[in-house]
Amino acid sequence: MHDLTGFQRDLLYVINGFDQPSGQSVKEELEDHYDGEINHGRLYPNLDTVVNKELVEQGELDRRTNYYAITEAGEDAIQERREWESQYIDL
Template structure:
C-alpha cells in the first residue's frame, strides 16, 4: 500500500467518522459510552447512540477499528494499525494544507 492510498483512505469518510477515529486515537481502548461522552462534549449536543453504534460498526467493517467484548454487555473499541496509519496520513495531509496559499491567489 503506497502513501497516496493511505492518505486517500479517509477521503470519502464523513467528518463524524473521522472525529470518531480521532477520539479513539487518544487512548488504547474505549467503550461506546466513553466515546459518546467525548463526542457529546465536542459537538455540544447529545448524540444519538444508534448513530454512534452504526458508525462504529462501519469502521470495524472497514478495518479502521477493532471491536472486542470486555464482558457480555460492553464492547471495547480501538484503532487498528490500518486506522492509525490512515488517521496519521490524514493529519499530515491537513497540516501540509493549513495556510497553503499561492501567489496566484494574491494577484
C-alpha cells in the same frame, strides 16, 4: 480516510486518544466536543462502519460492553489525513 464522514473521522481520533474505550466513553467524549447529545442510532452504525473498514477493532469487555481500539490501518489513515491537512494549515 477520504471515504469517511467527518463524524467517522472524529470517531477515529477519539478512539486513538484512549486505551480501548467503550462505546459509552466514545459517546461522552463526542458529546463534549459537539456540545450535544449523540444518540445510539448515530453512534453505533458509524462505529460499525469504521470496524467494517478495519480502521478500528471491536472487542468485548464483558457481555454487555464492547471496547474499540484503533488498528494499524486506522493509525495510518490518521497519519495520512494529518499530512494532507498540514499542506493547508500552517501552525
